[in-house]
Amino acid sequence: MPSQTRPTIRRRRPWAVVLVRAASLPRGRAGLAMVGFIVAIAVLGPFVAPHSTTASIVAPFSLPSGSSLLGGDVLGRDVLSRVLDGGWVIMAMAVAATAFGVAIGSASGIAAAYLRGRWDTIIMRTVDVILAFPQLVFALLLVSILGPTVWLTVLAVGISHAPQVARVMRSAALDVSERDFVKAVELLGVRRRKIMAKEILPNLISPLMVESGLRLTYSIVIIAGLSFLGFGHAPPAPNWGIMINENRIGLVLNPWAVIIPAALIALLTIGINTWTDAVARVAIGIDREAETGMNGDAQTGTLLEMSSVAGER
Numbered sequence: 001m002p003s004q005t006r007p008t009i010r011r012r013r014p015w016a017v018v019l020v021r022a023a024s025l026p027r028g029r030a031g032l033a034m035v036g037f038i039v040a041i042a043v044l045g046p047f048v049a050p051h052s053t054t055a056s057i058v059a060p061f062s063l064p065s066g067s068s069l070l071g072g073d074v075l076g077r078d079v080l081s082r083v084l085d086g087g088w089v090i091m092a093m094a095v096a097a098t099a100f101g102v103a104i105g106s107a108s109g110i111a112a113a114y115l116r117g118r119w120d121t122i123i124m125r126t127v128d129v130i131l132a133f134p135q136l137v138f139a140l141l142l143v144s145i146l147g148p149t150v151w152l153t154v155l156a157v158g159i160s161h162a163p164q165v166a167r168v169m170r171s172a173a174l175d176v177s178e179r180d181f182v183k184a185v186e187l188l189g190v191r192r193r194k195i196m197a198k199e200i201l202p203n204l205i206s207p208l209m210v211e212s213g214l215r216l217t218y219s220i221v222i223i224a225g226l227s228f229l230g231f232g233h234a235p236p237a238p239n240w241g242i243m244i245n246e247n248r249i250g251l252v253l254n255p256w257a258v259i260i261p262a263a264l265i266a267l268l269t270i271g272i273n274t275w276t277d278a279v280a281r282v283a284i285g286i287d288r289e290a291e292t293g294m295n296g297d298a299q300t301g302t303l304l305e306m307s308s309v310a311g312e313r
Helices: 015-024 026-048 079-085 087-115 119-130 136-147 151-175 179-189 194-227 238-248 256-291 301-312
Strands: none
Touching: 015 026, 015 194, 015 256, 026 079, 026 256, 079 087, 079 238, 079 256, 087 119, 087 151, 087 194, 087 238, 087 256, 119 151, 136 151, 136 194, 136 256, 151 194, 179 194, 194 238, 194 256, 238 256
16 A cells, blocks of 8 residues: 655744734735835945945035936035945944844843842842933943944943843743743753753743844934934944934035935834834734633743733833
């Protein structure tokens, strides 16, 4: 008799299900479209810029013309070329700062929730101290003391994100750390570090994705603000935040030198925030299915936390 083979059923990971369903929502598609448009400009822009970003080719604050489609900036440089070449800097710095802040905050929050005791007290009191400073003020404090370099700006913004991430992840990890599968692994003598990394963290991916999206939005705004104030990526290199500051004095003469970079920053933050909102809504919906018995694993407690997190933000 011919051998019968069973069809292989591949189960998607919970975080993949969240992303796929979020992309199917109207707000998710809108967010992805906006983010994709800005990312395409930032990535492809330097290769298609029609002129040098540092050479003066027209009169200062000249209006759009055939040789300069968006006119000139404060020094007569082509606005279009600087816009096309100035986005990848902010995006790269924002992604790096977000990754650093989310990594530090997640590790701190999970450690505080799982280890409890004095470690919980030390970590959360440190978080409270950093939270006493507004994010932009804290980043400005570090940058003004140690110097306005790119890596320090990324470090300062990342550190300013860590406390918020730590509080959210600690709240989500408190329930997961008390579940039976974690207690069973503890009885086997597995090290605490491995338990936190391999048992608790994988069950917090959904709230972690939402928090990462929110932190990325704030990173873009803070880094653009620091660039506007003269910190971070130094001129004459193009940067959307720097362009707004340089050309605001000629807003009446050539408004495009300010409007275009400001609009691109706004569109990017709105797109990321819209996509993050879609992810949060889908995660909460999956959690409600899990409560009815469709998913009897650790995602139940984790995704319940998403409801409070989305409401607070």
